[in-house]
Amino acid sequence: MRAIQVQPDLTVHGSDVDTPRPGRQEVLVRVQAAGVCGTDLHIVDGMIKPDAYPMTLGHEMAGVVAEAGPGVALAPGTRVAVFNKLFCGACEQCLLGRVNLCTVEPGQLGFNRDGGDAEYVLAPERNLAVLPDVVDFATAAVLSCAGMTAVHATRMSGLESGQTAVVNGIGGVGILVVQVAERAGASVVAVADSADKADLATKHGAADVIVLGPGDDYATLPGTVRSRTGGRGAHVFFDLVGTTGTMTAGIRSLGPRGRFVSTGYTGQSLSIHPIEFILSEASLVSTVAAARTDLNDAIAMAAKGDLVVPLAGSYPLDAIADALSALRSRSVLGRQVLIPG
Numbered sequence: 001m002r003a004i005q006v007q008p009d010l011t012v013h014g015s016d017v018d019t020p021r022p023g024r025q026e027v028l029v030r031v032q033a034a035g036v037c038g039t040d041l042h043i044v045d046g047m048i049k050p051d052a053y054p055m056t057l058g059h060e061m062a063g064v065v066a067e068a069g070p071g072v073a074l075a076p077g078t079r080v081a082v083f084n085k086l087f088c089g090a091c092e093q094c095l096l097g098r099v100n101l102c103t104v105e106p107g108q109l110g111f112n113r114d115g116g117d118a119e120y121v122l123a124p125e126r127n128l129a130v131l132p133d134v135v136d137f138a139t140a141a142v143l144s145c146a147g148m149t150a151v152h153a154t155r156m157s158g159l160e161s162g163q164t165a166v167v168n169g170i171g172g173v174g175i176l177v178v179q180v181a182e183r184a185g186a187s188v189v190a191v192a193d194s195a196d197k198a199d200l201a202t203k204h205g206a207a208d209v210i211v212l213g214p215g216d217d218y219a220t221l222p223g224t225v226r227s228r229t230g231g232r233g234a235h236v237f238f239d240l241v242g243t244t245g246t247m248t249a250g251i252r253s254l255g256p257r258g259r260f261v262s263t264g265y266t267g268q269s270l271s272i273h274p275i276e277f278i279l280s281e282a283s284l285v286s287t288v289a290a291a292r293t294d295l296n297d298a299i300a301m302a303a304k305g306d307l308v309v310p311l312a313g314s315y316p317l318d319a320i321a322d323a324l325s326a327l328r329s330r331s332v333l334g335r336q337v338l339i340p341g
Helices: 036-045 137-157 174-183 195-203 218-228 243-252 291-305 317-328
Strands: 004-008 011-014 028-037 061-068 079-082 118-122 128-130 164-168 187-192 208-211 235-237 253-261 281-285 311-316 335-339
Touching: 004 317, 011 317, 028 079, 028 317, 036 317, 061 118, 061 137, 079 137, 079 291, 118 128, 128 291, 137 174, 137 235, 137 281, 137 291, 137 311, 137 335, 164 174, 164 243, 174 187, 174 195, 174 235, 174 243, 187 218, 187 281, 195 208, 208 243, 218 291, 243 253, 243 317, 317 335
Parallel strands: 164 187, 164 235, 187 208, 235 253, 253 281, 311 335
Antiparallel strands: 004 011, 028 061, 028 118, 028 335, 061 079, 079 128
16 A cells, blocks of 8 residues: 655655554554644654654544454444544543543554554554544544544633633644634634634634734733733633744733643743742643544534534645645645545
């Protein structure tokens, strides 16, 4: 089969590899769409390292059951999205439903194990979510990372109806956070780095937008947020950018008992005096990926039309370099997908 692999020298290209065969309670999925995520850049840049090179990229994927191993109930032909975090199902965190925090199984498809930027991907049956016919494969692929992450981050934030949520970073995840927060009853203020992204946020539920271009100073953002919220500040600030400047500005944009939500991976540090949390009883909430139930909820929202994935473009597998280049330039309005075959 054809697969897009990152090599030991961090180059990325298509390779012909053996098609895996499913073992007990495993399923071979013929991939119909695979999302291209900012985390892929972290892997290509060497910030996140696989267990071994070469490794097939891709942690957002959806397709059709091609072959079922022994003990599998799903029939060939079943439409599925793939939950990328492998989990044991028996540790304390798994039994509490926090499978993203599994303390036994460190594997994650497309992070340190072969993922879905390929014609086929191998996954445990319990990692598969059955798709309703109304959810297309490209949408489902993106939901299997960005969508479930947006649901999980909003749930972890404790956001309530009538509150103000600031969403900083209108990329593939941020535009979905805008929608989930708006559906939760919040008034959403989107912070975008271009007029096009601000317009995208408005079209998907943002009540207000703030444009801060690449040369603008994020130190001005707390004042702007307060001016847009009657002096109060944000109840919740979702940061999808992850620079020292954006994280610091986000914390300083909070109102009393506000929650700063750090979502995604960053190579930058945060240094701030605890008094900035203490005096307002603010909180820092960290999130990593999502629970298995968050993927089910994201799919259910999409099936009802409450969560829409803006698709910015689709590429054949071997055009991965073009997709990554567009992502690195921060010019993508929504999410890109690869279409095997």
